[in-house]
Amino acid sequence: MIIDCHGHYTTAPKALQDYRDAQIAALKDPAQPPYDGKIDISDDLIRESLEGAQLKLQRERGTDVTIFSPRASAMAHHIGDATTSLNWSRHCNDLIHRVCTLYPDNFVGVCQLPQSPGVPPSNSIDELERCVNELGFIGCNLNPDPSGGHWTAPPLIDKYWYPIYEKMVELDVPAMVHVSSSCNPVFHATGAHYINADTTAFMQLIQGDLFKDFPTLRFIIPHGGGAVPFHWGRYRGLAQDMKRPILEDHLLKNVFFDTCVYHLPGIELLLKVIPMDNILFGSEMVGAVRGIDPRTGQYYDDTKRYVDALPLTDADRYKLFEGNARRVYPRIAKKLDR
Numbered sequence: 001m002i003i004d005c006h007g008h009y010t011t012a013p014k015a016l017q018d019y020r021d022a023q024i025a026a027l028k029d030p031a032q033p034p035y036d037g038k039i040d041i042s043d044d045l046i047r048e049s050l051e052g053a054q055l056k057l058q059r060e061r062g063t064d065v066t067i068f069s070p071r072a073s074a075m076a077h078h079i080g081d082a083t084t085s086l087n088w089s090r091h092c093n094d095l096i097h098r099v100c101t102l103y104p105d106n107f108v109g110v111c112q113l114p115q116s117p118g119v120p121p122s123n124s125i126d127e128l129e130r131c132v133n134e135l136g137f138i139g140c141n142l143n144p145d146p147s148g149g150h151w152t153a154p155p156l157i158d159k160y161w162y163p164i165y166e167k168m169v170e171l172d173v174p175a176m177v178h179v180s181s182s183c184n185p186v187f188h189a190t191g192a193h194y195i196n197a198d199t200t201a202f203m204q205l206i207q208g209d210l211f212k213d214f215p216t217l218r219f220i221i222p223h224g225g226g227a228v229p230f231h232w233g234r235y236r237g238l239a240q241d242m243k244r245p246i247l248e249d250h251l252l253k254n255v256f257f258d259t260c261v262y263h264l265p266g267i268e269l270l271l272k273v274i275p276m277d278n279i280l281f282g283s284e285m286v287g288a289v290r291g292i293d294p295r296t297g298q299y300y301d302d303t304k305r306y307v308d309a310l311p312l313t314d315a316d317r318y319k320l321f322e323g324n325a326r327r328v329y330p331r332i333a334k335k336l337d338r
């Protein structure tokens, strides 16, 4: 079984974006009530949107199931207010649920949270509960920067975030720490803002004692952990200077990395530096980087190819492709073992 822990519905039918465009247009006129129109998408359109994309790539690359969430860059929590974000999140999550219902063997759902700048994360609890309890989702994407590149929220170790963590622990679901688009022109979304956020989130976690308060809380830092594995010595040293516990003891029972690093030397480094128990296979297909590397003739985001090129033991392959995902997302068991 090969579980890809990181996939987004980047190919959703156009009606979803039409809804979003109408919602954003309505924001321009404060006299209008918040827009919440219907989205009319047939099952056939959903099938069509996946058959030539995510499903085709699953078949070609030999992966089995993708932990699937709404398009991350489109969460855009900085747009509008909490109501804007709630209406948008519910539609995006409902669509993921329809995908998972149509293709229960191929996709398991993870939700977008209706975060909004300046709005406490406790405001996202109802939608998290709905997605887990009613839609059968197994995790959430938590945006550490709902402002979209201006970093106005407190760090992840701040008690500000505790209500959503309490709910995550109660529901036994992890969060992938995942920012959205950048409205700050200095940060390219997927090239800078994403990787900055991964690195920033990890450093925030070093600075606090979050996992003393929440020993079972689990985070996945995507995109290979940003700059963290490459600079592991810096982070170990900083933790030591700050009188934190040894980095491995301090964070690695609770923090995990995916393999969304789009070249072989990067994957080699990740697997050399980060313990095998803390790495989940992921590709983030389709969308973050779409092209083919002319040097190899292969898709950059075909991360399974890099892992397959390494001499892993069967036990390590199991952890990376399946076992760790089952540990981090325990609710996936019910889906896989149907």
Ligand SMILES: [Zn+2]
Residues within 6 Å of the ligand: 006, 008, 072, 178, 222, 284
């Ligand atoms: Zn992503």
